[in-house]
Amino acid sequence: MPIDVFLQMFSFILFVVGVYGFLSRRNMIRMLISIEIMINAANLNLVFFAISNPYSHFIVLIAISLAAVEAAIGLSIIMLVYLKRTTIETDELKSLAG
Numbered sequence: 001m002p003i004d005v006f007l008q009m010f011s012f013i014l015f016v017v018g019v020y021g022f023l024s025r026r027n028m029i030r031m032l033i034s035i036e037i038m039i040n041a042a043n044l045n046l047v048f049f050a051i052s053n054p055y056s057h058f059i060v061l062i063a064i065s066l067a068a069v070e071a072a073i074g075l076s077i078i079m080l081v082y083l084k085r086t087t088i089e090t091d092e093l094k095s096l097a098g
Contacts, residue, residue, distance in 0.1 A: 007048045015041035028081070028088040032074045039067040 014037060021034030043063050050056030082088050 004048065007044065011041045011044040011048070014038075014044065026090045028078045028090060031090070032071065032078065035074075036067065036071060039063070039070070043067070 018034045018036075018038035018041060021037065022031050025031050025034065043060060046056065046060045046063060050060055078088055081093065085093060087093065
């Protein structure tokens with residue numbers, strides 16, 4: 001099997017695992033980890049397509065830095081929700097509006 005087909009299949013499987021994890025979990029930390037898995041699958045695709053274009057590496061670096069910022073902001077929001085409500089289970093946080 002050529003390496004490009006393997007990378008595409010691996011990226012697709014990684015993305016599907018992330019989607020499944022996001023849709024099946026009710027814990028906000030696990031949902032954030034699943035989103036990070038999906039972002040890493042997209043970054044793997046960007047790296048694969050960046051082989052032919054040297055300027056595409058900058059897009060990959062920007063995507064990785066945006067994923068780090070998203071994780072930091074997401075964790076800070078989760079910490080604030082935990083301090084306010086003492087839980088991070090999404091089923092118990094249905095009454096966040098007011």
